[in-house]
Structure formats: structure tokens, C-alpha cells
Amino acid sequence: xNLPKHINICLMATQNLRRYKAKSLAIIxxxxxxxxxxxxxxxxxxxxMKDAEIARGFxxxxxxxxxxxxxxxKISLHMKAKIEDIPRVKQVIPRVWGYLPLKxxxxxxxxxxxxxxxxxxxxxxxxxxxxETGSFLVPxxxxxxxxxxxxxxxxxxxxxxxxxxxxxxxxxGEFEVIGILNDTVQVYSTDLIIVSIExxxxxxxxxxxxxxxxxxxxxxxxxxxxxxWDITCxxxxxxxxxxxxxxxxxxxxxxxxGGTFQAMWLMLLVAVLLLVWAQSAHIGVDVSKEIGVxxxxxxxxxxxxxxxxxxxxxxxxxxxxxxxLSGFVYALMGTPGISGYCLGCASIYPKFPVPVxxxxxxxxxxxxxxxxxxxxxxxxxxxxxxxxxxxxxxRG
Amino acid sequence: xxxxxxxxxxYNDRIATNYELSKDTQxxxxxxxxxxGPAIPIIAQCCTSRxxxxxxxxxxxxxxxxxxxxxxxxxVVTPGVISEKVYRVTVIKKKT
Numbered sequence: 001x002n003l004p005k006h007i008n009i010c011l012m013a014t015q016n017l018r019r020y021k022a023k024s025l026a027i028i029x030x031x032x033x034x035x036x037x038x039x040x041x042x043x044x045x046x047x048x049m050k051d052a053e054i055a056r057g058f059x060x061x062x063x064x065x066x067x068x069x070x071x072x073x074k075i076s077l078h079m080k081a082k083i084e085d086i087p088r089v090k091q092v093i094p095r096v097w098g099y100l101p102l103k104x105x106x107x108x109x110x111x112x113x114x115x116x117x118x119x120x121x122x123x124x125x126x127x128x129x130x131x132e133t134g135s136f137l138v139p140x141x142x143x144x145x146x147x148x149x150x151x152x153x154x155x156x157x158x159x160x161x162x163x164x165x166x167x168x169x170x171x172x173g174e175f176e177v178i179g180i181l182n183d184t185v186q187v188y189s190t191d192l193i194i195v196s197i198e199x200x201x202x203x204x205x206x207x208x209x210x211x212x213x214x215x216x217x218x219x220x221x222x223x224x225x226x227x228x229w230d231i232t233c234x235x236x237x238x239x240x241x242x243x244x245x246x247x248x249x250x251x252x253x254x255x256x257x258g259g260t261f262q263a264m265w266l267m268l269l270v271a272v273l274l275l276v277w278a279q280s281a282h283i284g285v286d287v288s289k290e291i292g293v294x295x296x297x298x299x300x301x302x303x304x305x306x307x308x309x310x311x312x313x314x315x316x317x318x319x320x321x322x323x324x325l326s327g328f329v330y331a332l333m334g335t336p337g338i339s340g341y342c343l344g345c346a347s348i349y350p351k352f353p354v355p356v357x358x359x360x361x362x363x364x365x366x367x368x369x370x371x372x373x374x375x376x377x378x379x380x381x382x383x384x385x386x387x388x389x390x391x392x393x394x395r396g
Numbered sequence: 397x398x399x400x401x402x403x404x405x406x407y408n409d410r411i412a413t414n415y416e417l418s419k420d421t422q423x424x425x426x427x428x429x430x431x432x433g434p435a436i437p438i439i440a441q442c443c444t445s446r447x448x449x450x451x452x453x454x455x456x457x458x459x460x461x462x463x464x465x466x467x468x469x470x471x472v473v474t475p476g477v478i479s480e481k482v483y484r485v486t487v488i489k490k491k492t
Contacts, residue, residue: 050413051421057425058425058428059429060432116430116431123426123430124428124430125426126423126426129426157487158490161489162487162490163487164488184423185426185427188424188427188428189431192431215433246433321397321401328401328404328408329404332404355420355421355424356413358404358405358408363401363405
């Protein structure tokens, strides 16, 4: 292998890219845009996927819902007692929650009133960190609430204020705001009004022995499927979901959203490849003469092809690296400008930090899809340049 | 450029996604554990879907014939039924 020769060809290729700056930039800039688009989409989606994977370890092993007329409805606490009798079941916690559709300054928004069983709830060890101001609910708290940031900002509510929610049917609820969750956990809490299960039950008109769903914890996660099967066999009008099913739902939802972006990105990539083809296939008079001179000086067809391919490789590497870097930074900034599309809603969550995740597989994949198509598209124009007859081009 | 990328990757891993190292992730998981579900308000491409498992039910919401309450949702349009205005929230400010 003649290493100095290849180094010289590389140097010549880089010199060419510098000399024909406009042409090089015409390929690199669109490539940066295309790679930035796919990168921020992959990293944002990767963040949700990664979070879903981690969250699986913190979820109840099984979630049980009541089904009425084919729709999700209330579930009786008699079912709770039955589930508690199943071997391997450690704890069953009822939950009562519902939506609060509201008008905020002409915008329709939906918030969620979440009632937790404060005596049974498995509090996260780091929960105190999540409270920006005030404190979280403790067992025995009644008519008190902790708000997600979205709710607090929308209603300009602070700790110590009272939140009065009333409907036209005469149902009322008044809660003292004792805590507001921080920005970091907005992704799971921005629309939440967290109250005790008794308050939620009274607000939504549930009976004492009713709940929205039941969270089942087993003695070991490996037993989740077995317990889920036992619960499924107990009644017909219930829906049983394991933590794996819930995790898969998150992945499916964001996978679909990612799919839309991938389709858009594919169109952009094709446009860039056509541009590369057009730029490379058109060999100008100057370039033809240069190649003619090089061949007259002893360069072979293979050397010219190698030089042209190295030019494409350098452009691909530069465009892909800059694009991936820009996409990463853009995702870390919260995809300003298009975050509404990325997240599925825009008007009620103006600030919404989302987890961003970048792994080595994603990076390798991005470099492959950024560089390989460019190399393939450049191959024929490189060959066309390589077979230029020096005699014809130099003589004009 | 590659060095910047590695730097950002390490920063992101430490700050946002690695459970052992990231305080942010530990906080998010504390909320998930306490609530009992990864109830992302944007799930199923619709902010009305607090229940992860509802899927199509959430888009139809709880009103017969009604659809999504959220006007910006790109799945379905807001029908503009009277049920949208059922609830009202008032904040009574703390006396200082």
C-alpha cells in the first residue's frame, strides 16, 4: 500500500473542497439541516423511550381498571379485596382521578385532578426534591392540593392560595395549595392537581367503595404476569395492564410520532441526495481541465475516483457531525419553535423540558445514514470524472 | 466537533438520563412512583389522555359525541359542545 500517495490524494481532495467553497457549502449546509432534523427527533424520542424503560422499575406491577359498556369506568373496591387475597400480591392501592376541561383565556385546556390514597401511596424517596415551593401531601391531609407547574402558572396560584373548582351541576371543591412541583418533573406532572383520594371521590361523586383504578404491587416483578392472569380470570368487566404493557404503550405512542418525522426526514434526505447528484454529475470546464492535467501528470482513473470519493466522505463527515451536534443542542434547548409538534400539544404547556437521550447506537446509525447514501450517490459522478480523456479536455 | 459531541453526550447522560447519576431522572421517577404511573399528559398524541391505557377512549373523552377538548390537538377537532365549559376554577389569593 502506497501510503504517501493516498495522503497526497486526501490533501488534494481537501484542497479541492476549499477551492470550490460555494459548491461544497451547497452540499454541506442542506446535509447539516437534514441530519439536525433526524438527530433532534431521535434524541427527543430516545429520551422518552429511556425514561419509559427506567420508569418500568417504579410502576405498579399490575394496573386494574373497570370497563363499562366497552369504556373505561369506575372499579369497585370489592375487587380490591379479592385481589389482595391472591397469593404473591403485596399491596393494592386505589386511585381516583378525572379530567377538568377548562377555558383559559379563550384556550381549551384539560387538567387532571388526581386523588391519591395518602396512607397507602408508595412515596418516591426523592419526592421532596420535586417540590419547588411548599410541601407534598401527607396522610390525613384534606382539602389540600399540590399543583403541577402548568396549573400553577395558568391560574397564577401560589402556596397558601385556595383553589376553588366548581361546576354548573352544583359540585364544588375548594383546596388549599400547599405545594407546587418543579419544572424538572413537568413531563409527568404539569397538568396535575393532586389531592387526597377522599377529596377526589367527593369532587367526582364517587361512592366510598369506588375508585378509578387499582394499582397492584406483587412480592416480585417476575410474578406480575402470573398475578395479572389471576386477576383477569376473576371478572369480565375489567382491564388488566402489566407494567410492561404500560411501558410498551409509551414507546408505541412516541414511536408513531417519530415515524411522522422519519417520513418527513426521508423526503429531505432524497432532496439533498438529488442536489449532491446534480452538483457532482455536472463537471465544469475548469474541473475537467484540472482532471486532464492531473491525468497528464500521471494520475490514474482510480486515483481520480478515490479523490472524488474522499471529497464526498469529507463533506459527509462534516455535514453529519455538524448536523448531529446541532440536533443535539436543539433537542437540549427543548426544540424551540416546533416543540408543540414534537410533544403533541402547544398552547397550555409553553415551557416543557423533555428528557433527551443520545446513545452510541443512535450515533453510529446517524453517521451511517448520513454518509453512506452520499457516498453511493457520488460513486457514478466520481467514475465519470475519472474517465475524462486528458487529451480532449486540455486541448478544449 | 466530535469532541463537542462527546462532551454534550456525557453532560446529557449525567444531567438528564442516567438514573444513577442524574438528579433530574431521580426526581421524575419519584413522581412516577408516587402517582403510580408514567402519566405523561401528552400521551396518545393528546393532552387529555392522562390515562396511558385509554388510547382511543381518551380521544373520545367522557362526553357522548364529544371528542378532544384540546383545540390544538392534531388527532381530532374540538366539537364545541357545552360540556367544555362545565368546570370553572377560581383562585382565592392568600391574604397577606
